Amino acid sequence: MNSDVSTFGPIPFGSLLGGFIVAALLxxxxxxxxxxxxxxxxxxxxxxxxxxxxxxxxxxxVREDLSF
Structure with a gap:
């Protein structure tokens, strides 16, 4: 049984990580x-x-000086 998480490749993972980094910096x-x-x-x-x-x-x- 292959799950979608186990077949998650490095390119989609890198894109997801890059998106989080860009969002955090913004x-x-x-x-x-x-x-x-x-x-x-x-x-x-x-x-x-x-x-x-x-x-x-x-x-x-000034007021005190002018009033003598």
Missing amino acids: ALFVVQGSVNNDHVNATRESNADSYQQQFRTKLQT
């Missing part, structure tokens, strides 16, 4: 791009918050 690049975009957005928001805090501090100092 998924890796898609996920990496998404993570990178999320990181860039978080960094931008953090920098914006920092600049806003610096601006508020300087504005408060």
Whole structure:
């Protein structure tokens, strides 16, 4: 009794393995791009918050200086 698995040749097996590798690499690049975009957005928001805090501090100092 020959089963289909035992007659599975090296070329179809290699094609199947190659397909899995290509799919894994493609998924890796898609996920990496998404993570990178999320990181860039978080960094931008953090920098914006920092600049806003610096601006508020300087504005408060100027107001205090002008009020004598």
